[in-house]
Amino acid sequence: MLFYVIAVFVIVMDQLSKYLIRFYIDINETFTLWGIQLTHIENSGMAGGLLPGYARLFGIVAVLFVIGVLYLRRTGEMSGTLIDCSFGFLVGGAIGNGIDRLLFGQVTDFITRSGGILNLADHAIEIGVVLLIIYGIVDWLKNKPRSFCKSTE
Numbered sequence: 001m002l003f004y005v006i007a008v009f010v011i012v013m014d015q016l017s018k019y020l021i022r023f024y025i026d027i028n029e030t031f032t033l034w035g036i037q038l039t040h041i042e043n044s045g046m047a048g049g050l051l052p053g054y055a056r057l058f059g060i061v062a063v064l065f066v067i068g069v070l071y072l073r074r075t076g077e078m079s080g081t082l083i084d085c086s087f088g089f090l091v092g093g094a095i096g097n098g099i100d101r102l103l104f105g106q107v108t109d110f111i112t113r114s115g116g117i118l119n120l121a122d123h124a125i126e127i128g129v130v131l132l133i134i135y136g137i138v139d140w141l142k143n144k145p146r147s148f149c150k151s152t153e
Helices: 002-024 055-075 081-104 120-143
Strands: 030-033 036-043 107-113 116-118
Touching: 002 036, 002 081, 002 107, 002 120, 036 116, 055 081, 081 107, 081 120, 107 120
Parallel strands: none
Antiparallel strands: 030 036, 036 107, 107 116
16 A cells, blocks of 8 residues: 555656646746755656657656566565555656656656756655665565584584
8 A cells, every 4th residue: 555655646746746837937947945946847858868859768668667566566576665665656756757758748857956957756766766775685684695603613
């Protein structure tokens, strides 16, 4: 259930924020809200504006990614609260940006930071990746073979 709650929350917040930006802020307009610099841009490529014009292709990749995550969840190979949170953020972010790519042929970005201009879906994906790395480390530590020192007497 946690997976679905996080994914739906991310999708709703992402799409709502993008709608508000598209409706109220002109493209390339910059302003500050609560100390955060916001600049409205439309990105037809992937992160950082790489490969412009391929938004719909990346939208299809997002759909395939979501199908892959749903398959992994169904097999039960990866389970637990941490992976549910990770997958929730990843799927919510993928769907949020996928909606933009498939419907509009571009993604609305607006949160300015040192690495570029992103949106809430991008940040959700970053959170999901960090949680996935933590899950991988925890899982590795749990399943790591224990080596015992045996003294020879």
